[in-house]
Amino acid sequence: MRRPAAWVAAGLLSAAAGAAGFEVELSAPPAGQAAFGLVRVVAAVVPPDAAERVEFFVDGRLVGVSAEPPHELVVDVGQENVAHEFRVVAHGPGAATAAAAVTTPAIKVDAQFSVELQQLYVTARLDGRRVLDLTRGDFEVLDEGRRQQLVTFARGDIPFTAVVLVDASLSMDANKLAIALAGARAFVGGMRPLDEAKVVVFSDRMIAATPFAGPADAAAFGLGEPVATGGTSVNDHLYLALKLLEARQGRRVVVLLSDGMDTTSALRLREVLFKVRRSQALVYWIRPLERGGRVLDPDRARRLYSAWKSGPEHADELDLLAEVVAESGGRILEGNPLDDLTAEFDEVLRELREQYVLGFYPAEARHDGRWHGVEVRVRRPGVGARAGGYLDF
Amino acid sequence: MAHRKLLAAFLPLALVAVSAGVDAESLGRGGRDRAAGDDVLPRLPGPPQLRAAYWGALSLAGMNEWPGARDSVVELERAVARESPVEGLAELSRAQIDVAGRLAGITHDCLPPITLLHLGAFESYREGPDTALVTHSSTVAAHLAELYAGLEGTIAARGFASSAMACMAGTLGSVASFGQARRLLERAIRLDPGSEIAGLLLGALDEREGRYGDAVDVLRPLVQAHPDAGEARIRLAVNLRRVGKAAEARGHLAECTQPRYDRWVRGVAYDELARLALDGERWLDAAAVLEEAEAALGPSQAMIVQLSYVLDRLQVPLRARRLAATLPDRVEAGSRPESDRFRYPVWPDVALASAREALRQRGQASLGALSAAIATTSSVAEQAR
Incomplete structure (x- = not known):
């Protein structure tokens, strides 16, 4: 039987000494008490002047060093209701060390839920063209068929944060990759000042990534000269993108440039779906056309076996990826990777600038983790709208 | 002269x-x-x-x-x-x-x-x-x-003949001539049913063509005959998992994590052990496997992604996010030029x-x-x- 994960064990308290000739204890924060926001961490070394320095770690990350007593610091652990591990390591003369740790638990909340504002990003079209003059009264939102009251309404250029995922697996040769990266750069360059984006170049692993940055700063972050190599881990990188966007405020967007044929991911797309549904991020998928002017469709994928997936599994995941995009409120675009993809990236930017944001508090929130499909109707003849849904947590 | x-x-x-x-x-x-x-x-x-x-x-x-x-x-x-x-x-x-x-x-x-x-x-x-x-x-x-x-x-002569055919099949398989490769491998195994290379290649070929049950049938006796054949064992384990024989797969995977096997075999074994736990929604077990993987082999992207996902499922999203944010730097600092999951499909x-x-x-x-x-x-x- 494997040992239980060390970080899961709550209330772990230790004080260490012995061979070092001195001891260290954590006198704050107290074990068993949840920690939020600014937390004072105090280490007591006995004898007090035995340690040359004391290192402070929170959740495994070094957050400060104290060279003389009193050894203490204040650290911001955020407002999330999670367990934290506080650890101090005292270094004496030579290689002598002593350590102590305290784990503070998360608060257990029973039968108490908050109802979250659900925000829908909606694109309205008439004969394929976006409709930009709709008002709040033109929209009707149905949650599982029940009409909802709109509490917020906005239209136009709402700032967003995006992760642009560029597939650089072996199927992308140097020329295709250069065109893909040019498209991604055009996307970043075309953003408005309050928008931010992070460009991630991936294959079976993350090859290169820029920090999140606005259009002014983004130019300063290069991606080097990535080489197309390796397998394709779409699922893993879609998950990572959503995870990284989680911390960002406002509208969140993933732009994926890939044929979508995942060959090496550790995660299944069905598992990533859980993340997509919770994130409320819009997922746009730019599919490169192959020879013959067609994208890789599920029928062809059904005949393609890779080491980690059978043909039917590939086909199912391609279908599911298309569903994921639709559910998120994003869109699939097709482009020629041998020509120019800036038009497709531009189209995503334009669509993002011209969306309506509709906010509502679900009338019947059950917090049962179930997916709610949301239908948006437009009270204007011929105008259709795309929207998605949300997970009821 | x-x-x-x-x-x-x-x-x-x-x-x-x-x-x-x-x-x-x-x-x-x-x-x-x-x-x-x-x-x-x-x-x-x-x-x-x-x-x-x-x-x-x-x-x-x-x-x-x-x-x-x-x-x-x-x-x-x-x-x-x-x-x-x-x-x-x-x-x-x-x-x-x-x-x-x-x-x-x-x-x-x-x-x-x-x-x-x-x-x-x-x-x-x-x-x-x-x-x-x-x-x-x-x-x-x-x-x-x-x-x-x-x-x-003689057994030796049959072994030579079998091995010669397997080597040609290996070459043919590497250029996607799977039909010719399969015919040669079947002849090779008829000549020497215990041939490690022929069995390994036929198993890999079955796997590549989605014949997971056939791969198990070929690889299971091979592993019994050659217990230290790490590549055969990890392929057997992966295919056992695919055909729903989780308990048998788990035993082989645990064996494949041992230090005597190639590093990529161990990496895939930990990934697959975590996969079994994820499939059963046993989040703590998955976390323990992934922690053990990191301690044994150092960080890998697959491990970080899976652990981040597990933390999410355990409703520790902040920690999951911090972990995800360590990519790509944390893995680049390691010494793996390719991921274990990419190495796995490489022809043996x-x-x-x-x-x-x-x-x-x-x-x-x-x-x-x-x-x-x-x-x-x-x-x-x-x-x-």
Whole structure:
């Protein structure tokens, strides 16, 4: 039987000494008490002047060093209701060390839920063209068929944060990759000042990534000269993108440039779906056309076996990826990777600038983790709208 | 000395176009030389020029002039294929098999180096790829290998023949000629049911074609016979998981995490153990496996992604996000040029290289037999003259 994960064990308290000739204890924060926001961490070394320095770690990350007593610091652990591990390591003369740790638990909340504002990003079209003059009264939102009251309404250029995922697996040769990266750069360059984006170049692993940055700063972050190599881990990188966007405020967007044929991911797309549904991020998928002017469709994928997936599994995941995009409120675009993809990236930017944001508090929130499909109707003849849904947590 | 003299006489022939439809000019050579050794040719089957050229190549091999011998065979086969890819190559096959068979009549042991000569030619055609010549050389080599196994009748001879076929199948599989590869592997396993390389390749081929149950059927006895075969064991475990035999898969995966196995095998084993836990929504078990993986092998992206996902499911999203944000720096700092999951589908090249080396040594050990058989044949020819 494997040992239980060390970080899961709550209330772990230790004080260490012995061979070092001195001891260290954590006198704050107290074990068993949840920690939020600014937390004072105090280490007591006995004898007090035995340690040359004391290192402070929170959740495994070094957050400060104290060279003389009193050894203490204040650290911001955020407002999330999670367990934290506080650890101090005292270094004496030579290689002598002593350590102590305290784990503070998360608060257990029973039968108490908050109802979250659900925000829908909606694109309205008439004969394929976006409709930009709709008002709040033109929209009707149905949650599982029940009409909802709109509490917020906005239209136009709402700032967003995006992760642009560029597939650089072996199927992308140097020329295709250069065109893909040019498209991604055009996307970043075309953003408005309050928008931010992070460009991630991936294959079976993350090859290169820029920090999140606005259009002014983004130019300063290069991606080097990535080489197309390796397998394709779409699922893993879609998950990572959503995870990284989680911390960002406002509208969140993933732009994926890939044929979508995942060959090496550790995660299944069905598992990533859980993340997509919770994130409320819009997922746009730019599919490169192959020879013959067609994208890789599920029928062809059904005949393609890779080491980690059978043909039917590939086909199912391609279908599911298309569903994921639709559910998120994003869109699939097709482009020629041998020509120019800036038009497709531009189209995503334009669509993002011209969306309506509709906010509502679900009338019947059950917090049962179930997916709610949301239908948006437009009270204007011929105008259709795309929207998605949300997970009821 | 006799065979060296004979060789010297035949060398120009070896470089001359040889079938009826091939003239010397097409190979950039002068006219056809008459050689003293031609006296031997009427005793050998097939058109004289084919036999002479092939004989010259075998003589070079008998003198351990391996690259020259292989190049001679390749040049001969290419010349014939250019002029007559169907009938010409068929006639050449018959001539080559008959000449080799005659030499085997003197000593069976001359067949391993001759087989290897054809394997060498086969390898040189794969880059093309020249389908006709790949088929020709693999057919001749397989036939000679089976001839040797049949004549000798020993386990070792059957093992040699099986291994030769498996190595060719390995090459064919690497260029996606799966049908030809499968036929060779099935012959290889009939010859030597315990062949590690043939079983491994057939299992990998089954897996690549989505025949997961068949892969299990091939790999399970292989692992029983070769308990330290890490690649076979990890493939068996992955396919067991795919066909729903989780408990049996888990046992093999746990074994594959042991330090005696290759690092990528261990990495995939930890990934798959985590996968089993994820499939059962046993989040704490998954976290424990992934922690153990990091302690044993250092961080990998697959491990970080899976652990971040597990933390999410355990409703520790902040910690999950922090972990995700360590990419790509945390993995780049390690020493893995490729991910274990990308390494897994790579055709079993290490096992193949090892099998090829064993074949080479076996062929080398029989060069004396080939040399002696050629000398004997030459002597007969001289006496006849």
